[in-house]
Amino acid sequence: MKGSRTLVALTMLNVALCVISLSVQLRPAFADRSPAVLRGSALQIIDGQGRIRASIDVLPASTSPNGEEHAETVLLRLITERGRPSVKIGSSEPASGMSLAGPTGTSDSYVILQAKGTTSSLKLRNEDRRERVLEP
Numbered sequence: 132m133k134g135s136r137t138l139v140a141l142t143m144l145n146v147a148l149c150v151i152s153l154s155v156q157l158r159p160a161f162a163d164r165s166p167a168v169l170r171g172s173a174l175q176i177i178d179g180q181g182r183i184r185a186s187i188d189v190l191p192a193s194t195s196p197n198g199e200e201h202a203e204t205v206l207l208r209l210i211t212e213r214g215r216p217s218v219k220i221g222s223s224e225p226a227s228g229m230s231l232a233g234p235t236g237t238s239d240s241y242v243i244l245q246a247k248g249t250t251s252s253l254k255l256r257n258e259d260r261r262e263r264v265l266e267p
Contacts, residue, residue: 182210183210184209185207185209185210187205187206188205188206189203189205190205202226204223206221207219207220207221214235215232226245227245228245228247230244238258239260
């Protein structure tokens with residue numbers, strides 16, 4: 132008799148645990164109230180072959196070998212499948228701009244739109260080295 136009471140008690144306990152477990156799983160799920168934030172000092176997007184196809188970097192302030200100073204800059208690059216950064220968008224305190232370069236194999240086909248200090252310009256250049264600069 133004692134064995135059957137123990138079995139009944141264990142069965143009742145198992146049924147209660149199953150009911151509690153199901154009730155927790157069946158309640159409605161709600162999204163978080165605040166969206167998640169991805170934080171980091173750089174971001175790279177790669178393709179199926181592992182090549183970097185887009186990047187966002189924060190470049191530290193620096194001085195070039197010829198003494199020219201460069202401010203800290205945020206730079207977005209969109210890169211072709213052959214590794215050429217064809218689109219660049221940069222922003223720093225003294226200047227911001229965007230460049231669009233020709234396809235891989237070209238070296239002089241590009242467009243540069245720039246705002247530096249209190250001036251702005253648009254520079255257009257073809258592969259035959261013909262160039263036009265527009266300023267207001």
